[in-house]
Amino acid sequence: MSFNTKYPSIEDLRTRAKQRIPKFAFEYLDGGCNEDINLYKNTAEIREVELLPEYLSKHTASSMKTTLFGHEYDAPFGIAPVGLQGLMWPNAPEILAKAAFKHNIPFILSTVTTSSIERISELTEGKAWFQLYHPAKTEIRNDILKRCENSGYKTLVILCDVPTFGFRPRDIRNGLAMPPNMSVSNIFQILGKPNWAFQTLKHGQPNFETLKPYMPKNLDLKQLGKFMDDTFSGRLNEERIKPIRDLWKGKIVLKGVANQLDAEKAIALGLDGIIVSNHGGRQLDAGESTIKPLTRIAEKYGNQIEVMMDSGIRSGPDVARSLASGAKFTFMGRSFMYGVAALGNKGGNHTISLLKTQLQQVMEQICCEKVEDFRNHLIK
Numbered sequence: 001m002s003f004n005t006k007y008p009s010i011e012d013l014r015t016r017a018k019q020r021i022p023k024f025a026f027e028y029l030d031g032g033c034n035e036d037i038n039l040y041k042n043t044a045e046i047r048e049v050e051l052l053p054e055y056l057s058k059h060t061a062s063s064m065k066t067t068l069f070g071h072e073y074d075a076p077f078g079i080a081p082v083g084l085q086g087l088m089w090p091n092a093p094e095i096l097a098k099a100a101f102k103h104n105i106p107f108i109l110s111t112v113t114t115s116s117i118e119r120i121s122e123l124t125e126g127k128a129w130f131q132l133y134h135p136a137k138t139e140i141r142n143d144i145l146k147r148c149e150n151s152g153y154k155t156l157v158i159l160c161d162v163p164t165f166g167f168r169p170r171d172i173r174n175g176l177a178m179p180p181n182m183s184v185s186n187i188f189q190i191l192g193k194p195n196w197a198f199q200t201l202k203h204g205q206p207n208f209e210t211l212k213p214y215m216p217k218n219l220d221l222k223q224l225g226k227f228m229d230d231t232f233s234g235r236l237n238e239e240r241i242k243p244i245r246d247l248w249k250g251k252i253v254l255k256g257v258a259n260q261l262d263a264e265k266a267i268a269l270g271l272d273g274i275i276v277s278n279h280g281g282r283q284l285d286a287g288e289s290t291i292k293p294l295t296r297i298a299e300k301y302g303n304q305i306e307v308m309m310d311s312g313i314r315s316g317p318d319v320a321r322s323l324a325s326g327a328k329f330t331f332m333g334r335s336f337m338y339g340v341a342a343l344g345n346k347g348g349n350h351t352i353s354l355l356k357t358q359l360q361q362v363m364e365q366i367c368c369e370k371v372e373d374f375r376n377h378l379i380k
């Protein structure tokens with residue numbers, strides 16, 4: 001097996017991650033919003049999708065390779081953008097970017113994570129994608145886009161589903177902040193996880209590396225909060241997307257699409273792809289799970305724009321379910337971060353290998369030779 005056989009499922013990695021990192025960091029990663037209804041629906045409803053096996057069909061070989069935006073990837077899944085990754089495990093974005101590059105799958109760098117545009121480009125030879133939180137100031141937006149272009153990024157992901165911060169009771173209770181808030185309770189949580197504490201000390205305090213050039217030095221916690229609020233109060237709309245379309249020569253993907261109206265707008269604006277997503281159930285607890293709008297949107301617009309999906313995927317069979325429901329490509333956020341929090345440097349490779357092995361098994365089991373053929377195996 002090309003993965004550590006002690007952890008043959010994402011749930012195994014999640015359990016290990018919980019033991020290994022402080023409670024405030026685990027809860028930030030694991031939680032949804034409000035009462036976690038949307039988080040629960042994402043994982044529950046995708047599992048209702050059923051696939052049809054065709055045992056007596058002719059079968060030569062199954063291949064997970066798939067072409068997206070002119071590049072042939074080795075598997076139809078990638079690593080979704082996640083903020084504050086270094087808080088959960090030091091160097092997490094670097095670990096995942098390197099693993100994604102090695103396995104030839106996309107890694108999406110978040111604006112608010114703990115590695116920079118330039119560093120991730122170096123590690124991936126320009127193959128990573130960049131996710132933009134829309135800055136309120138045009139100069140900052142333009143500078144970030146220029147840095148991405150200079151570093152060789154070809155795909156820009158613009159996020160539309162965070163017009164306001166999600167209401168997340170655990171983070172509120174934990175006083176979560178960057179750098180970690182040293183309340184007595186948080187200090188006890190850190191003391192209980194010596195490996196995490198040692199690695200964090202060794203690598204130094206995590207910082208918003210991409211945003212460093214725009215941040216005044218030595219901000220205290222309150223000032224940092226104000227800086228983030230002022231910098232990202234830019235709710236996304238069509239007027240804000242148009243100039244980005246004009247400026248950015250590469251592909252543009254709109255992430256966070258949850259309804260047909262926004263999909264139509266993305267097409268009208270000349271964007272190249274959409275990720276049907278509800279941010280892993282972290283923003284609108286009263287919203288639908290992603291598998292439902294995915295099915296509707298892919299059927300209606302799948303031939304006009306690349307329709308991808310994330311939220312709720314935790315296994316190879318889940319990737320297969322999304323592809324069968326119409327997604328061209330899929331992404332996962334938590335699954336990969338559980339892997340790194342559980343296994344450190346080895347977590348990226350482990351998780352990708354595990355998911356590849358599971359997906360290959362499904363393809364061979366149902367007699368599906370190509371990724372595009374999953375749709376023929378959907379039980380409607």
Ligand SMILES: Cc1cc2nc3c(=O)[nH]c(=O)nc-3n(C[C@H](O)[C@H](O)[C@H](O)COP(=O)(O)O)c2cc1C
Pocket residue numbers: 028029030042080081082083084110111112113131159255277278279280281282310311312313331332333334335
């Ligand atoms: C801890 C955490 C932080 C996230 N931060 C970002 C972010 O900075 N930018 C972004 O576009 N999405 C962010 N997301 C959403 C993910 O990109 C993705 O949509 C989500 O994790 C998919 O759901 P899954 O975790 O069930 O796979 C975050 C998700 C998590 C769990």
